[in-house]
Amino acid sequence: xxxxxxxxxxxxxxxxxxxxxxxxxxxxxxxxxxxxxxxxxxxxxxxxxxxxxxxxxxxxxxxxxxxxxxxxxxxxxxxxxxxxxxxxxxxxxxxxxxxxxxxxxxxxxxxxxxxxxxxxxxxxxxxxxxxxxxxxxxxxxx
Amino acid sequence: xxxxxxxxxxxxxxxxxxxxxxxxxxxxxxxxxxxxxxxxxxxxxxxxxxxxxxxxxxxxxxxxxxxxxxxxxxxxxxxxxxxxxxxxxxxxxxxxxxxxxxxxxxxxxxxxxxxxxxxxxxxxxxxxxxxxxxxxxxxxxxxxxxxxxxxxxx
Numbered sequence: 240x241x242x243x244x245x246x247x248x249x250x251x252x253x254x255x256x257x258x259x260x261x262x263x264x265x266x267x268x269x270x271x272x273x274x275x276x277x278x279x280x281x282x283x284x285x286x287x288x289x290x291x292x293x294x295x296x297x298x299x300x301x302x303x304x305x306x307x308x309x310x311x312x313x314x315x316x317x318x319x320x321x322x323x324x325x326x327x328x329x330x331x332x333x334x335x336x337x338x339x340x341x342x343x344x345x346x347x348x349x350x351x352x353x354x355x356x357x358x359x360x361x362x363x364x365x366x367x368x369x370x371x372x373x374x375x376x377x378x379x380x381x
Numbered sequence: 382x383x384x385x386x387x388x389x390x391x392x393x394x395x396x397x398x399x400x401x402x403x404x405x406x407x408x409x410x411x412x413x414x415x416x417x418x419x420x421x422x423x424x425x426x427x428x429x430x431x432x433x434x435x436x437x438x439x440x441x442x443x444x445x446x447x448x449x450x451x452x453x454x455x456x457x458x459x460x461x462x463x464x465x466x467x468x469x470x471x472x473x474x475x476x477x478x479x480x481x482x483x484x485x486x487x488x489x490x491x492x493x494x495x496x497x498x499x500x501x502x503x504x505x506x507x508x509x510x511x512x513x514x515x516x517x518x519x520x521x522x523x524x525x526x527x528x529x530x531x532x533x534x535x
Binding site: 260266269270272273274275276299300301303304305307308311312315316317318320321322323324325326327373 | 470
Protein backbone atom coordinates (compact mmCIF):
# COMPACT_ATOMS: atom_id res chain seq x y z
CA UNK A 240 0.00 0.00 0.00
CA UNK A 241 2.62 2.45 -1.06
CA UNK A 242 0.87 5.50 -2.41
CA UNK A 243 3.30 8.01 -3.85
CA UNK A 244 1.40 11.04 -2.59
CA UNK A 245 2.24 11.97 1.00
CA UNK A 246 -0.53 12.75 3.45
CA UNK A 247 1.42 15.74 4.73
CA UNK A 248 1.65 17.21 1.21
CA UNK A 249 -2.11 17.52 0.63
CA UNK A 250 -4.63 19.92 2.10
CA UNK A 251 -8.39 20.21 2.02
CA UNK A 252 -9.04 21.64 -1.43
CA UNK A 253 -6.01 20.04 -3.14
CA UNK A 254 -7.12 19.20 -6.66
CA UNK A 255 -6.25 15.93 -8.35
CA UNK A 256 -5.35 16.10 -12.07
CA UNK A 257 -8.67 16.09 -13.97
CA UNK A 258 -9.18 13.68 -16.87
CA UNK A 259 -11.58 13.10 -19.77
CA UNK A 260 -12.59 9.59 -20.77
CA UNK A 261 -14.07 8.89 -24.21
CA UNK A 262 -16.80 6.26 -24.53
CA UNK A 263 -18.16 4.90 -27.79
CA UNK A 264 -20.51 2.02 -28.61
CA UNK A 265 -17.43 -0.14 -29.14
CA UNK A 266 -16.23 0.76 -25.62
CA UNK A 267 -19.56 -0.41 -24.20
CA UNK A 268 -19.47 -3.71 -26.07
CA UNK A 269 -15.93 -4.31 -24.79
CA UNK A 270 -16.97 -3.42 -21.23
CA UNK A 271 -20.01 -5.70 -21.48
CA UNK A 272 -17.74 -8.60 -22.35
CA UNK A 273 -15.18 -7.84 -19.66
CA UNK A 274 -17.75 -7.27 -16.90
CA UNK A 275 -20.36 -9.82 -17.94
CA UNK A 276 -23.11 -7.18 -17.95
CA UNK A 277 -24.97 -7.76 -21.22
CA UNK A 278 -28.04 -5.66 -20.45
CA UNK A 279 -29.22 -4.58 -23.94
CA UNK A 280 -29.75 -0.96 -22.84
CA UNK A 281 -25.95 -0.71 -23.17
CA UNK A 282 -25.70 -1.84 -26.81
CA UNK A 283 -29.13 -2.16 -28.42
CA UNK A 284 -30.64 1.17 -29.46
CA UNK A 285 -34.04 -0.29 -30.31
CA UNK A 286 -34.31 -1.88 -26.88
CA UNK A 287 -33.10 1.28 -25.11
CA UNK A 288 -35.75 3.40 -26.84
CA UNK A 289 -38.45 0.84 -26.06
CA UNK A 290 -37.77 1.11 -22.33
CA UNK A 291 -37.93 4.91 -22.46
CA UNK A 292 -34.25 5.85 -22.64
CA UNK A 293 -33.08 8.59 -25.03
CA UNK A 294 -30.50 6.26 -26.62
CA UNK A 295 -28.01 3.56 -25.62
CA UNK A 296 -26.48 4.47 -22.24
CA UNK A 297 -23.15 3.54 -20.68
CA UNK A 298 -23.04 1.00 -17.85
CA UNK A 299 -23.14 2.91 -14.57
CA UNK A 300 -20.31 0.65 -13.43
CA UNK A 301 -18.25 1.73 -16.46
CA UNK A 302 -18.61 5.36 -15.42
CA UNK A 303 -17.74 4.40 -11.84
CA UNK A 304 -14.62 2.57 -13.09
CA UNK A 305 -13.49 5.56 -15.15
CA UNK A 306 -14.05 8.11 -12.38
CA UNK A 307 -11.80 6.35 -9.86
CA UNK A 308 -8.93 6.41 -12.37
CA UNK A 309 -8.44 10.05 -11.41
CA UNK A 310 -7.59 8.78 -7.93
CA UNK A 311 -5.59 5.67 -8.86
CA UNK A 312 -3.51 7.57 -11.43
CA UNK A 313 -2.76 10.10 -8.67
CA UNK A 314 -1.77 7.56 -6.02
CA UNK A 315 -0.09 5.20 -8.55
CA UNK A 316 -0.90 2.25 -6.25
CA UNK A 317 -4.59 1.42 -6.77
CA UNK A 318 -4.67 -0.26 -3.35
CA UNK A 319 -4.64 3.22 -1.81
CA UNK A 320 -8.42 3.27 -2.40
CA UNK A 321 -10.01 1.87 0.76
CA UNK A 322 -13.58 2.99 0.16
CA UNK A 323 -15.40 4.14 -2.96
CA UNK A 324 -19.06 4.92 -3.45
CA UNK A 325 -21.26 6.66 -6.01
CA UNK A 326 -24.88 7.41 -6.80
CA UNK A 327 -25.95 7.01 -10.43
CA UNK A 328 -27.87 10.24 -11.00
CA UNK A 329 -28.00 10.60 -14.80
CA UNK A 330 -27.14 8.16 -17.56
CA UNK A 331 -24.21 8.76 -19.92
CA UNK A 332 -25.92 8.77 -23.32
CA UNK A 333 -23.71 7.25 -26.03
CA UNK A 334 -24.73 8.09 -29.62
CA UNK A 335 -23.97 5.74 -32.48
CA UNK A 336 -21.18 7.73 -34.13
CA UNK A 337 -17.39 7.82 -34.13
CA UNK A 338 -17.26 10.37 -31.35
CA UNK A 339 -19.56 8.79 -28.77
CA UNK A 340 -19.63 10.56 -25.41
CA UNK A 341 -17.06 11.95 -23.01
CA UNK A 342 -16.95 11.53 -19.24
CA UNK A 343 -15.14 14.42 -17.57
CA UNK A 344 -13.89 13.77 -14.07
CA UNK A 345 -12.43 16.17 -11.56
CA UNK A 346 -11.64 15.52 -7.91
CA UNK A 347 -10.38 17.26 -4.82
CA UNK A 348 -9.42 16.45 -1.28
CA UNK A 349 -12.51 17.17 0.82
CA UNK A 350 -11.30 16.12 4.27
CA UNK A 351 -8.21 14.87 6.03
CA UNK A 352 -9.01 11.82 8.16
CA UNK A 353 -7.07 9.76 10.69
CA UNK A 354 -4.55 7.08 9.78
CA UNK A 355 -3.10 9.03 6.80
CA UNK A 356 -6.43 8.77 5.01
CA UNK A 357 -8.17 11.52 3.05
CA UNK A 358 -11.66 11.78 1.63
CA UNK A 359 -11.66 12.65 -2.08
CA UNK A 360 -14.85 14.02 -3.64
CA UNK A 361 -15.26 13.30 -7.34
CA UNK A 362 -17.28 15.18 -9.93
CA UNK A 363 -18.21 13.27 -13.10
CA UNK A 364 -19.99 15.02 -15.96
CA UNK A 365 -21.06 14.11 -19.44
CA UNK A 366 -22.66 16.55 -21.88
CA UNK A 367 -22.57 19.18 -19.09
CA UNK A 368 -24.73 17.01 -16.85
CA UNK A 369 -23.58 15.58 -13.55
CA UNK A 370 -23.73 11.79 -13.99
CA UNK A 371 -22.54 10.66 -10.56
CA UNK A 372 -23.70 12.03 -7.23
CA UNK A 373 -22.25 11.49 -3.75
CA UNK A 374 -19.13 10.26 -5.48
CA UNK A 375 -16.54 9.81 -2.77
CA UNK A 376 -13.44 7.80 -2.08
CA UNK A 377 -11.43 7.26 1.08
CA UNK A 378 -7.78 7.07 0.09
CA UNK A 379 -4.77 6.05 2.20
CA UNK A 380 -1.72 8.16 1.41
CA UNK A 381 1.95 7.70 2.26
CA UNK B 382 -46.79 -4.46 -5.35
CA UNK B 383 -44.45 -3.45 -2.53
CA UNK B 384 -41.77 -5.94 -1.54
CA UNK B 385 -42.19 -7.88 1.69
CA UNK B 386 -40.42 -6.06 4.54
CA UNK B 387 -39.87 -9.35 6.36
CA UNK B 388 -37.02 -10.07 3.91
CA UNK B 389 -34.87 -7.37 5.55
CA UNK B 390 -31.93 -9.07 7.26
CA UNK B 391 -32.21 -12.23 5.20
CA UNK B 392 -28.84 -13.72 4.19
CA UNK B 393 -28.31 -16.12 1.34
CA UNK B 394 -25.83 -19.03 1.35
CA UNK B 395 -22.23 -18.20 0.32
CA UNK B 396 -21.54 -18.63 -3.38
CA UNK B 397 -19.19 -21.21 -4.84
CA UNK B 398 -15.65 -19.76 -5.03
CA UNK B 399 -14.83 -17.48 -7.97
CA UNK B 400 -11.19 -17.81 -8.98
CA UNK B 401 -9.75 -14.46 -10.04
CA UNK B 402 -7.60 -14.84 -13.15
CA UNK B 403 -4.74 -12.61 -14.23
CA UNK B 404 -6.09 -12.48 -17.78
CA UNK B 405 -9.58 -11.59 -16.55
CA UNK B 406 -8.11 -8.65 -14.62
CA UNK B 407 -6.12 -7.62 -17.69
CA UNK B 408 -9.24 -7.86 -19.88
CA UNK B 409 -11.17 -5.65 -17.45
CA UNK B 410 -8.38 -3.06 -17.23
CA UNK B 411 -8.15 -2.91 -21.03
CA UNK B 412 -11.94 -2.51 -21.29
CA UNK B 413 -11.85 0.56 -19.05
CA UNK B 414 -8.73 1.85 -20.84
CA UNK B 415 -6.58 1.71 -17.72
CA UNK B 416 -2.88 1.13 -18.44
CA UNK B 417 -1.80 1.01 -14.76
CA UNK B 418 0.94 -1.68 -14.83
CA UNK B 419 -0.15 -3.01 -11.41
CA UNK B 420 -3.14 -4.59 -13.21
CA UNK B 421 -1.13 -6.37 -15.88
CA UNK B 422 2.49 -6.88 -14.81
CA UNK B 423 3.19 -9.03 -11.73
CA UNK B 424 6.64 -7.40 -11.36
CA UNK B 425 5.11 -3.91 -11.31
CA UNK B 426 2.58 -5.09 -8.71
CA UNK B 427 5.36 -6.62 -6.60
CA UNK B 428 7.32 -3.36 -6.79
CA UNK B 429 4.35 -1.76 -5.02
CA UNK B 430 4.41 -4.45 -2.34
CA UNK B 431 1.70 -6.74 -3.70
CA UNK B 432 1.94 -10.53 -4.11
CA UNK B 433 0.51 -10.51 -7.66
CA UNK B 434 -1.43 -8.26 -10.02
CA UNK B 435 -4.39 -6.62 -8.36
CA UNK B 436 -7.83 -5.89 -9.76
CA UNK B 437 -9.12 -2.35 -10.36
CA UNK B 438 -11.36 -1.09 -7.53
CA UNK B 439 -14.69 -1.86 -9.24
CA UNK B 440 -13.69 -5.23 -10.73
CA UNK B 441 -15.28 -7.19 -7.89
CA UNK B 442 -18.75 -5.90 -8.80
CA UNK B 443 -19.05 -8.56 -11.49
CA UNK B 444 -18.69 -11.16 -8.73
CA UNK B 445 -20.91 -9.53 -6.11
CA UNK B 446 -23.65 -8.69 -8.60
CA UNK B 447 -23.74 -12.25 -9.87
CA UNK B 448 -24.08 -13.35 -6.24
CA UNK B 449 -26.88 -10.81 -5.75
CA UNK B 450 -28.75 -12.79 -8.40
CA UNK B 451 -29.79 -15.10 -5.56
CA UNK B 452 -31.73 -12.16 -4.13
CA UNK B 453 -32.89 -10.63 -7.40
CA UNK B 454 -34.19 -13.96 -8.69
CA UNK B 455 -35.67 -15.14 -5.38
CA UNK B 456 -39.24 -16.00 -6.43
CA UNK B 457 -40.45 -15.43 -2.86
CA UNK B 458 -39.15 -11.85 -2.92
CA UNK B 459 -40.75 -11.23 -6.32
CA UNK B 460 -38.62 -8.35 -7.60
CA UNK B 461 -39.54 -7.31 -11.16
CA UNK B 462 -36.04 -7.19 -12.64
CA UNK B 463 -37.23 -5.72 -15.95
CA UNK B 464 -37.91 -2.47 -14.05
CA UNK B 465 -34.66 -2.42 -12.06
CA UNK B 466 -31.99 0.27 -12.35
CA UNK B 467 -28.76 0.59 -10.38
CA UNK B 468 -29.15 3.39 -7.85
CA UNK B 469 -26.01 3.48 -5.71
CA UNK B 470 -22.85 1.43 -5.42
CA UNK B 471 -20.22 1.41 -2.70
CA UNK B 472 -17.17 -0.69 -1.84
CA UNK B 473 -15.12 -0.90 1.35
CA UNK B 474 -11.88 -2.85 1.00
CA UNK B 475 -9.88 -4.64 3.67
CA UNK B 476 -7.38 -5.46 0.93
CA UNK B 477 -7.34 -5.42 -2.88
CA UNK B 478 -8.52 -8.37 -4.94
CA UNK B 479 -5.52 -10.28 -6.29
CA UNK B 480 -5.06 -12.71 -9.17
CA UNK B 481 -5.38 -16.21 -7.75
CA UNK B 482 -7.91 -15.25 -5.08
CA UNK B 483 -10.77 -17.69 -4.60
CA UNK B 484 -13.61 -15.46 -3.49
CA UNK B 485 -16.98 -16.31 -2.01
CA UNK B 486 -19.82 -13.85 -1.57
CA UNK B 487 -22.49 -13.82 1.10
CA UNK B 488 -25.42 -11.60 0.15
CA UNK B 489 -27.75 -10.02 2.71
CA UNK B 490 -30.80 -7.84 2.20
CA UNK B 491 -30.02 -4.76 4.27
CA UNK B 492 -33.09 -2.68 3.56
CA UNK B 493 -36.33 -2.58 1.60
CA UNK B 494 -38.22 0.64 1.03
CA UNK B 495 -41.16 1.68 -1.06
CA UNK B 496 -41.14 5.28 -2.30
CA UNK B 497 -43.70 6.71 -4.72
CA UNK B 498 -44.39 3.27 -6.16
CA UNK B 499 -40.68 2.44 -6.53
CA UNK B 500 -39.23 -0.52 -4.66
CA UNK B 501 -35.77 0.21 -3.28
CA UNK B 502 -33.61 -2.75 -2.32
CA UNK B 503 -30.24 -2.56 -0.56
CA UNK B 504 -28.05 -5.64 -0.89
CA UNK B 505 -24.77 -6.11 0.98
CA UNK B 506 -22.25 -8.56 -0.45
CA UNK B 507 -19.47 -9.69 1.91
CA UNK B 508 -16.50 -11.05 -0.02
CA UNK B 509 -14.10 -13.48 1.67
CA UNK B 510 -11.01 -15.30 0.45
CA UNK B 511 -10.24 -19.03 0.68
CA UNK B 512 -8.83 -18.53 4.18
CA UNK B 513 -12.12 -16.98 5.29
CA UNK B 514 -10.57 -13.52 5.60
CA UNK B 515 -12.58 -10.46 4.62
CA UNK B 516 -11.53 -8.83 1.34
CA UNK B 517 -14.21 -6.30 0.44
CA UNK B 518 -17.83 -5.45 1.13
CA UNK B 519 -20.03 -4.22 -1.71
CA UNK B 520 -23.30 -2.36 -1.15
CA UNK B 521 -25.69 -2.26 -4.10
CA UNK B 522 -28.88 -0.20 -4.16
CA UNK B 523 -31.39 -1.35 -6.77
CA UNK B 524 -34.49 0.64 -7.67
CA UNK B 525 -37.44 -1.15 -9.28
CA UNK B 526 -39.38 1.67 -10.86
CA UNK B 527 -43.13 1.94 -10.78
CA UNK B 528 -44.52 0.29 -13.91
CA UNK B 529 -45.50 3.51 -15.70
CA UNK B 530 -42.26 5.52 -15.40
CA UNK B 531 -39.31 5.42 -17.74
CA UNK B 532 -35.88 4.22 -16.58
CA UNK B 533 -33.43 6.96 -15.71
CA UNK B 534 -30.52 5.37 -13.92
CA UNK B 535 -27.83 3.20 -15.36
